[in-house]
Amino acid sequence: MKHIARKRFGQNFLHDASAIAAIVDAIAPKPGDALVEIGPGLGALTRPLCEQLGRVTVVEIDRDLAARLRNDPQLQVIESDVLRVDFEQLSEDMGAINGLRIVGNLPYNVSTPILFHLLGFAHRVRDQHFMLQKEVVQRMVASAGSSEFSRLSVMLQWRYAMEYVLDVGPECFDPAPRVNSAVVRMTPLTAAPDVNPKRLSELVQVAFSQRRKLMRNTLGPWLDQEGFSGTFDLQRRAQEVSVAEYVGLAGQLDTTGDLKPR
DSSP states (O other): OOOOOOGGGTOOEEOOHHHHHHHHHHHOOOTTOEEEEEOOTTOTTHHHHHHHHSOEEEEEOOHHHHHHHTTOTTEEEEESOGGGOOHHHHHHHHTOTTOEEEEEEOOGGGHHHHHHHHHTTGGGEEEEEEEEEHHHHHHHHOOTTSTTOOHHHHHHHTTEEEEEEEEEOGGGEESOOSSOEEEEEEEEOTTOOOOOHHHHHHHHHHHTTTTTSOGGGTHHHHHHHTTOOSOOOOSSOGGGSOHHHHHHHHHHHHHOTTSOOO
């Protein structure tokens, strides 16, 4: 029986052979890799990955698709919302000595929450290859000073080296989405600055809350409220500040003695 794509899960199934081959080439799976695929769907990427690896772990929220996938002896199927998956424990269970390799065609409606969820497990990951809405990938890889530079850019680039890999058109999916897609490669930085991620996230969220305004009107009052006594140039807009500067400011906030306890 043909599976009908479910809108609530943001399902758009990849079917184009050339796009599939290009994505698998970009992932470059090697025997022995501990690979996890998020949202395998009908298995368009799963099958060629299994051919290379012999066994793949998949996370699928749709119970009908999960039931189909369980028929494949090469798959370990985790039927769950990926936001509930403990990748720390999964890494242990899979014996991922060299780190997990995580791939997936992420649902556009929940791609950002998934990325932030995985951020907490970056220390257990070797790399991530995701297909997302093209404009989201553009924000993920954007440089400071560009119009696409955003909170998402800062939070991900603090922890990963980001690489825009390739474009994937709507015609490569069934049903065809109304947006263009792209694949991104995310490689955790081996020497990422040590900073409180919650502190950094809060800081960056405030900074980008009104991106057209100078930060003296947004971040300035917040820094005053937090008891910040250092120096930081607030005569700029949020997108003009580098990732390193945001990380440095978050570090200063956590070491300033007169801050309120958190």
